[in-house]
Amino acid sequence: MNLEIQGKVAVVTGASAGIGFAVAEELLANGARVLIVARDEGRLNQAATRLISGAPGHEKNVIALAVDVSRPEAAQLIIDQAVGAFGELDILVNNAGRAHAGGLLTSTEQDWEEMTGVKLTSMRRLCRAAIPHMQKTKWGRIVNMSSIGGIYPNPKLLVSHVLSAAINNLTKSLALEVAKDGILVNAIGIGAVATDNWANNMVPAVRRARAEFKDLSDDEVVARISAECTPVGRAGSAREIAAIAAFLASNRNGFVTGDTIEASGGADRFM
Ligand SMILES: NC(=O)c1ccc[n+]([C@@H]2O[C@H](COP(=O)([O-])OP(=O)(O)OC[C@H]3O[C@@H](n4cnc5c(N)ncnc54)[C@H](OP(=O)(O)O)[C@@H]3O)[C@@H](O)[C@H]2O)c1
Structure with missing residues (x-):
C-alpha cells in the first residue's frame, strides 16, 4: 500500500531504538522526512546513520535531536527544529517512554513524576506545539504510543497503566477538538513487544x-x-507496531480518529 506521505515531515520521539526506530524507518521508506529524538546522543546518531544507510539517496531526509522530552522547553524546541529544517510539520509520533513495574504501594513520588513527565506531559506539550503548524495546512496526523493496560489495567504496572488510560483519554478528546482542521489523532494500545x-x-x-x-x-x-x-x-515485534503507526500517520488513513488501536496479539494484560 502506498501511504501517500511523500515529502511529509514527521517527528518521532524515542526513535533511537525499539518501536520508535521502526516507525521512523517505515515513514522514511514511504518518502517522509523525519526528525528523530532521544536522550543518548551517541545512540541517536547511530540510529540516524542506520536510517540513512537503509534509504540511499535520502540522507537529507533524516535529522537527529538529542533532548529529554520531559524537559519543559523540549516540545517547542523539537517542533521548531523540524519546521526550521524541513519547512513544515505534518506528523507527530509520541513514542518516547518506558514501562514502570510496580503497584501504588511500591511506587514513589519520583516514579510518578518521572513517568508522568516522559509520557503524558511531553505528549500534551508536543501536541500543543505541533498542532498550529498542522492547522495551517489543514492536514495532520498524531499517533500516541499507549499500552493495552490503558484499557485492561494490571495492578503490577499501575503507574504505566494509569498514564496509558490518560493518554487514551487525551487522544480521544484532542481528536474531537481538532477534527475540523483535518488533523487525526490516534493511540496504539501496545501489548508485549x-x-x-x-x-x-x-x-x-x-x-x-x-x-x-x-x-x-x-x-x-x-x-x-x-x-x-x-x-x-x-x-510482538517493533515492525508490527510500526506498520500500524505508519498507516495511522498516513494519508491513507482518512477516517480513523480518537481511537486506541489494540495491538497486543489478543492479550488483555502482559505480565
Ligand atoms: N515494548 C512494549 O512491550 C511496550 C508495551 C506498551 C507500551 N510501550 C510503549 O512504547 C513506547 C516505545 O517503547 P519501546 O519498547 O520501543 O522502548 P525502548 O526500546 O526502550 O525505546 C525507548 C526509546 O525512547 C527513548 N526515550 C526514553 N525516555 C526518553 C526521554 N525522556 N526523552 C527522549 N527520549 C526518550 C529512548 O532513548 P534514550 O534512552 O536515549 O532517551 C529510546 O529511543 C514507550 O512509550 C513504551 O512505554 C511499549
Missing part, C-alpha cells in the same frame, strides 16, 4: 516474582511471559 524496554524494565520485575525463571536468559524470560499472556503465543 520485545524491545530493550522489556529487558530493562519488565524482566527484572518478572524475575523477582517468578523464581522458576532464575536460570533463563532475558530473551527466554520474555518469550515465556509473552507466550503465557498473549493468545497468539509470542511477543
Whole structure:
C-alpha cells in the first residue's frame, strides 16, 4: 500500500531504538522526512546513520535531536527544529517512554513524576506545539504510543497503566477538538513487544516474582511471559507496531480518529 506521505515531515520521539526506530524507518521508506529524538546522543546518531544507510539517496531526509522530552522547553524546541529544517510539520509520533513495574504501594513520588513527565506531559506539550503548524495546512496526523493496560489495567504496572488510560483519554478528546482542521489523532494500545524496554524494565520485575525463571536468559524470560499472556503465543515485534503507526500517520488513513488501536496479539494484560 502506498501511504501517500511523500515529502511529509514527521517527528518521532524515542526513535533511537525499539518501536520508535521502526516507525521512523517505515515513514522514511514511504518518502517522509523525519526528525528523530532521544536522550543518548551517541545512540541517536547511530540510529540516524542506520536510517540513512537503509534509504540511499535520502540522507537529507533524516535529522537527529538529542533532548529529554520531559524537559519543559523540549516540545517547542523539537517542533521548531523540524519546521526550521524541513519547512513544515505534518506528523507527530509520541513514542518516547518506558514501562514502570510496580503497584501504588511500591511506587514513589519520583516514579510518578518521572513517568508522568516522559509520557503524558511531553505528549500534551508536543501536541500543543505541533498542532498550529498542522492547522495551517489543514492536514495532520498524531499517533500516541499507549499500552493495552490503558484499557485492561494490571495492578503490577499501575503507574504505566494509569498514564496509558490518560493518554487514551487525551487522544480521544484532542481528536474531537481538532477534527475540523483535518488533523487525526490516534493511540496504539501496545501489548508485549520485545524491545530493550522489556529487558530493562519488565524482566527484572518478572524475575523477582517468578523464581522458576532464575536460570533463563532475558530473551527466554520474555518469550515465556509473552507466550503465557498473549493468545497468539509470542511477543510482538517493533515492525508490527510500526506498520500500524505508519498507516495511522498516513494519508491513507482518512477516517480513523480518537481511537486506541489494540495491538497486543489478543492479550488483555502482559505480565
Ligand atoms: N515494548 C512494549 O512491550 C511496550 C508495551 C506498551 C507500551 N510501550 C510503549 O512504547 C513506547 C516505545 O517503547 P519501546 O519498547 O520501543 O522502548 P525502548 O526500546 O526502550 O525505546 C525507548 C526509546 O525512547 C527513548 N526515550 C526514553 N525516555 C526518553 C526521554 N525522556 N526523552 C527522549 N527520549 C526518550 C529512548 O532513548 P534514550 O534512552 O536515549 O532517551 C529510546 O529511543 C514507550 O512509550 C513504551 O512505554 C511499549
